[in-house]
Amino acid sequence: GADEVVVHETLPSRVLIGPGASDLVADEVARTGAARVLLVAAPSAAGPADRIAGALGARLAARFDRPAPHTPVAVTARAMEAAVGADCVVAVGGGSAIGLAKAVAARTGMPQVAVPTTYAGSEMTPVLGETEDGVKTTRRSPSLAPGTVVYDPRLTLGMPSGLTRTSAMNALAHAVEALWAPDATMVTDALATEAAGGILDALPEVLADPAGPAGRARLQSAAWLAGICLARTRMGLHHQLAHVLGGAFGLPHAELHTMLLAHVMAFNLPSAPAASARLARVAGPDPVAVVAALAREHRGPTRLSALGVPRERLPEMARRVAADPYPNPRPPDADAVAELLDAMW
Ligand code: NAD
Numbered sequence: 001g002a003d004e005v006v007v008h009e010t011l012p013s014r015v016l017i018g019p020g021a022s023d024l025v026a027d028e029v030a031r032t033g034a035a036r037v038l039l040v041a042a043p044s045a046a047g048p049a050d051r052i053a054g055a056l057g058a059r060l061a062a063r064f065d066r067p068a069p070h071t072p073v074a075v076t077a078r079a080m081e082a083a084v085g086a087d088c089v090v091a092v093g094g095g096s097a098i099g100l101a102k103a104v105a106a107r108t109g110m111p112q113v114a115v116p117t118t119y120a121g122s123e124m125t126p127v128l129g130e131t132e133d134g135v136k137t138t139r140r141s142p143s144l145a146p147g148t149v150v151y152d153p154r155l156t157l158g159m160p161s162g163l164t165r166t167s168a169m170n171a172l173a174h175a176v177e178a179l180w181a182p183d184a185t186m187v188t189d190a191l192a193t194e195a196a197g198g199i200l201d202a203l204p205e206v207l208a209d210p211a212g213p214a215g216r217a218r219l220q221s222a223a224w225l226a227g228i229c230l231a232r233t234r235m236g237l238h239h240q241l242a243h244v245l246g247g248a249f250g251l252p253h254a255e256l257h258t259m260l261l262a263h264v265m266a267f268n269l270p271s272a273p274a275a276s277a278r279l280a281r282v283a284g285p286d287p288v289a290v291v292a293a294l295a296r297e298h299r300g301p302t303r304l305s306a307l308g309v310p311r312e313r314l315p316e317m318a319r320r321v322a323a324d325p326y327p328n329p330r331p332p333d334a335d336a337v338a339e340l341l342d343a344m345w
Pocket residue numbers: 042043044045068069070071093094095096097099117118119120121122123125126127128129155156157158159160163167253254
């Protein structure tokens with residue numbers, strides 16, 4: 001019957017990946033037909049942004065160096081002032097820089113070239129989240145996805161260990177949730193399994209040797225696949241908790257993902273046999289223990305209490321989730337979610 005028919009859509013995107021890929025950004029801009037570039041760069045990406053600016057030469061119209069998490073509209077307004085006269089936006093940095101470029105593209109229709117320096121995956125998605133007066137709104141449109149993405153693992157060699165771990169766990173969460181998503185397809189299953197295996201394999205190696213080029217390249221390519229999973233499937237309880245808690249208490253994106261994942265896996269996997277089997281293939285018989293160990297070794301906050309979340313607010317958070325749940329293999333009953341949150345606390 002029709003309920004057995006799988007639908008898989010693919011976004012048009014051109015991806016360059018490999019050491020030195022960021023040297024080709026100016027050529028990629030030319031390929032879009034653009035002549036005047038707004039360069040958006042995270043402060044952490046000043047070095048690569050300088051090199052890209054140098055390669056663009058007179059085609060650099062303006063540079064904006066202060067992207068902020070969750071794309072505040074006031075920051076976008078300042079970038080828009082800088083963008084006057086530009087016909088293309090290049091973003092170098094993590095999800096914050098890439099989000100700002102999406103916001104500029106949403107207002108101007110400019111083509112985007114994204115050069116990610118974390119594993120957050122925004123460059124693969126047609127989604128833009130923006131905040132105004134503390135309220136986050138999200139829009140989705142194929143035109144928001146960057147047409148060109150340039151992954152250069154050299155830009156990640158200096159990433160601090162804390163961000164490396166938490167950002168990789170953020171990517172792992174995309175793969176894990178894709179495995180139990182209601183709209184998973186053979187394509188997303190394959191990508192998610194490969195992504196999870198690649199992250200679990202490469203992350204310990206990268207943490208042991210943060211500037212090792214081979215490990216960094218493998219971790220970045222696995223995060224790319226995880227980003228495609230994020231773009232193509234509906235996320236469940238893990239992302240809902242990240243959104244509800246992150247929004248209510250202004251928590252750090254990647255650290256929150258790191259804290260949540262093993263708890264949500266323990267909650268969901270008994271109700272998700274196919275996802276469990278795929279994870280067991282890449283993580284061994286106890287995937288929850290593997291992920292929990294990676295989270296526990298983080299040298300930063302590993303509990304909600306350490307982030308300043310008041311314990312007495314947790315039941316309210318659980319009720320919010322249960323009242324309007326994201327699709328999830330195990331229905332998130334308020335009491336059970338409150339218990340999960342208390343364990344994270
Ligand atoms: P981020 O971009 O805010 O970066 C975190 C910090 O790390 C920043 O200070 C940044 O300058 C620094 N940094 C980035 N790369 C670095 C590197 N290689 N070395 C050293 N420092 C580096 O954080 P993020 O986790 O990449 O992205 C989170 C943001 O992206 C959130 O606002 C989130 O909502 C958004 N996001 C959106 C989507 C989407 O599909 N729309 C997907 C994922 C994330």
